[in-house]
Amino acid sequence: KYFDKYHKQKKENASIIMFGCLIKIDKEKIEKLDLIPIDFNEGKKFDEIFYNKIKFDYISPFCDDKTKNELIYDKNLFQSTKIIPFIFSSILFLFSKRIRKNYRKMINSFTYENKIFIEISTGCTGNCSYCMIKKARGNIKSRPIKNIISDLKRLYDSKKNIFLVADDCGSYGLDIKTNFFELIYEINKLYPGITIDLNYLNPYWIQKYPDKYIKLFSEIKINLASIPVQSGSNKILKTMKRKYDIKKVNKIIDKIKEVSPKTIVYSHFLLAFPGENCLDFLRTLYNTKHFDIPIALIYSKHIDSESSNFRYHKSNFTKILRYVIFLFYTNLIIFYKLLIYDYEE
Structure with a gap:
């Protein structure tokens, strides 16, 4: 097109x-x-x-929000993220000051405004059956901490969040004998109290290092964390080759919210994956309650992915139906979170 x-x-x-x-x-x-x-x-x-x-x-992979917005051609695609998950809340926020404040905080956090974008790594360590990132980006390739710090110094603005860009933040440093925790604490050491956004943190890592992540969220000011669990069914997660247990991950997410209630935790859920039956879908719906912003993605078949050869692919009708049900249910979830939490400083 x-x-x-x-x-x-x-x-x-x-x-x-x-x-x-x-x-x-x-x-x-x-x-x-x-x-x-x-x-x-x-x-x-x-x-x-x-x-x-x-x-x-010699060009470092970082930019501010102004540059980012200039590079986005079709802004309508991104504007939809402000509307679809928040339809119910955007109607009712007129009647509640608390919801209005939380709604604005969520919208600002969920878009590209007031952020500094710094790439910390590319690629990942996973081999998900549906994903093409590994083919496109390869294995994990991390940037040295000193280079990331250097970029941050050039763009630092106390009024803006630092948005750490990666295909999987959690695998940062595995190839250069460091780790994600060292990076975060070095950044916070340089700029105490800096607000950080985490882009794509594979749940595998928070299950592997639960205490470290809970401690991290309790000590560092993390505004937004994207933790894409993809499904609420362990059966489907297994066929996706996602190496974690959804119940264990949810317990850790709940603890993270206890120690850092102002952090907005959002997640992707891949609907209508091959083999996903009604019970699997209901489990996914049920598990969305652990996240502040659950986002629906509809599975699409790609000929070069392993999952394209799986049996029991879903019809377009099933995909659309589950998407609509998911949106209705999660709109209620988001509204409830806006009502009970105080995301404002």
Whole structure:
């Protein structure tokens, strides 16, 4: 869709450059298009195309919220995140000052406003049966703590949160003989009381190091934590190759909320995964109560993923039905959380 649009607009001697995950995920389709493909590991190709004084490898992966918003082409896609999970709350917040305050805090936390984005690592250690991140990004590749600190010093603003960007924050440092905890405490040591957002923390890690994570949340000011559990059914988690027990993870999440009630914990739930029956779906619904913002994603089949060969794929009707039910139920969950918690400082 977007390629056709740009192809019609480009001048005769111009070229279209495609950069990102899709290059490796759908290589055969990309090769048929009239463009220059550059995947995440081929950034040096930009040096051959553009005559810049600064080489691609010398550009640090960080930016502020202003730059981030300028880079987002279709802002409507992101605006929907402000609406869909909060429909019920946005109607009723007019009648409650408490809900209004919490609602605004959630919306601001859930979008790209007032944040400094710093990439800490790429890739992951997992091999989820449905996910293409491993194919596109490869194994974990962490940036040294000193480089991350250097980037932070260049952009630091006490009024903004630092948003740590990674495909899995929890696996940070495994390849460079350090760990996620050392990074966080070094950042907090430099800027005591700094507010941090965590992007994609695999539940596997909080189950493996529960005490360390509970301690971390109790000592560090964490505004937002994305912990994608994907399903409330251990049966489905097993076929997804997600290596954790949902009951154990939920208990840890509850303890994290006890020690850090102002932290907004949100999660992704992948609906209509192959083999997910009604009971599995109900278990997923039930487990959303442990999170402040449960987000629904509908499973889509990709020919290169392991899960594409699984049996019992769901019909489009089933996918849409479960999505609608999930949205209705989780709107109530979010409204309840806005009512009982005080997320404001």
